[in-house]
Amino acid sequence: MRRIRITLLLTAMLCLGIAGAYAQWNPTGDNVSTGSLTIGSGDSYSYSQLMIKGPNTPSGPDSKRDITFSFKVAGQAGIRAYRGGAWDTNLQFLTSGFSNTGGTPSVRMHISENGNIGIGNTNPQHFLDVTSPFVLGEETTLFVGQDHNFGGNTGRYGIGLSLLHEDGTAEGKTAFLNIWNNNSRRRVMSFSNTGNIGIGTESPQYLMDVISPFVTGEETTLFVGQNHDFGGNTGRYGIGLSLLHESSAAEGKTAFLNLWNNNARTRVMSFTNTGNVGIGTNDPGSFKLAVEGKIGAREIQVTAVTPWPDYVFEEDYNLTDLSEVEQYIKENKHLPGVPTATEVEKDGVNLGEMNVKLLEKVEELTLYIIELKKEIDELKKNNDNE
Numbered sequence: 001m002r003r004i005r006i007t008l009l010l011t012a013m014l015c016l017g018i019a020g021a022y023a024q025w026n027p028t029g030d031n032v033s034t035g036s037l038t039i040g041s042g043d044s045y046s047y048s049q050l051m052i053k054g055p056n057t058p059s060g061p062d063s064k065r066d067i068t069f070s071f072k073v074a075g076q077a078g079i080r081a082y083r084g085g086a087w088d089t090n091l092q093f094l095t096s097g098f099s100n101t102g103g104t105p106s107v108r109m110h111i112s113e114n115g116n117i118g119i120g121n122t123n124p125q126h127f128l129d130v131t132s133p134f135v136l137g138e139e140t141t142l143f144v145g146q147d148h149n150f151g152g153n154t155g156r157y158g159i160g161l162s163l164l165h166e167d168g169t170a171e172g173k174t175a176f177l178n179i180w181n182n183n184s185r186r187r188v189m190s191f192s193n194t195g196n197i198g199i200g201t202e203s204p205q206y207l208m209d210v211i212s213p214f215v216t217g218e219e220t221t222l223f224v225g226q227n228h229d230f231g232g233n234t235g236r237y238g239i240g241l242s243l244l245h246e247s248s249a250a251e252g253k254t255a256f257l258n259l260w261n262n263n264a265r266t267r268v269m270s271f272t273n274t275g276n277v278g279i280g281t282n283d284p285g286s287f288k289l290a291v292e293g294k295i296g297a298r299e300i301q302v303t304a305v306t307p308w309p310d311y312v313f314e315e316d317y318n319l320t321d322l323s324e325v326e327q328y329i330k331e332n333k334h335l336p337g338v339p340t341a342t343e344v345e346k347d348g349v350n351l352g353e354m355n356v357k358l359l360e361k362v363e364e365l366t367l368y369i370i371e372l373k374k375e376i377d378e379l380k381k382n383n384d385n386e
Helices: 002-023 309-313 322-332 341-347 351-385
Strands: 065-070 076-083 089-095 106-111 117-119 128-130 139-150 153-165 173-181 184-192 197-199 208-210 219-230 233-245 253-261 264-272 277-279 289-291
Touching: 139 173, 219 253, 309 351
Parallel strands: 117 128, 197 208, 277 289
Antiparallel strands: 065 076, 076 089, 089 106, 106 117, 139 153, 153 173, 173 184, 184 197, 219 233, 233 253, 253 264, 264 277
């Protein structure tokens, strides 16, 4: 009986020794475990570290050290680190795609030694550098926002930058600033490859191209200014350009230059679709420049006034007899060829034409004076001979 007990004891010790040797970590080969690995203690504070070491050479991606997550008959994901040329290190995150039948993961995110983060590239040139493969007609978007559920209405809300590859040329690339509201995306701004900026248009033709939908009676305004609070009096101060769609016809569109002073808007200038300009009036009518109010100027030059009244001094000029002029004035109460007070009140005065008329009358008056001088001299001569 004693011999049997000793034999059983030796057998148990041998089994425990074999099991213990099998459970030890193999420092030079692969280790396989189907359980969990716990480092540190949850009962008391203690610093814990899982260190994966590598040699000094080689450097670069060839020095990589990976933590890999592998799924049977499926893909892999991983975290990779490798050293640079000195003390610098790089960190990468890898995943395998849906159609990657081999399961070999690709780098999706790269953190360089200087802290730059690359998504879609392994050489980020900026703090956050997002790059996507070129696919014709596809749009790459960087989105920041939230998914919300308001009363059972699930939607996406946020802002995003996107790049659209419309064709294979440099001109075919357009960037957009987008807003998502309840999953509905709206283009806010567009940026062409030439530097043009569009608001309300995806194809800006000018450095700043602002377009709004056509709505009869509505006004589109581009405002630049400030909101101020002077002693509790809050107001808006600035300048703005606006376009008013008064009707669907081309003639129904008028542009304005406006000033805001304590929220009160003042029309400064108006511009019709025909190119007429109004200052102090919203309707310049048929005038190229219509001004409601006084004009102060050091000099005004009127050009292309023809004919200039030098014709009065021509030999064949028909100078009206003074008696006829007198009779005309008695009947009409104004000089011949000069507009009446009623006409001026109704139609105004054409400065160029009026100056021509006034000079014509001055030159005619000069001829009358010359004739009178001749008559006076002849009378004097006759008196002296008597």
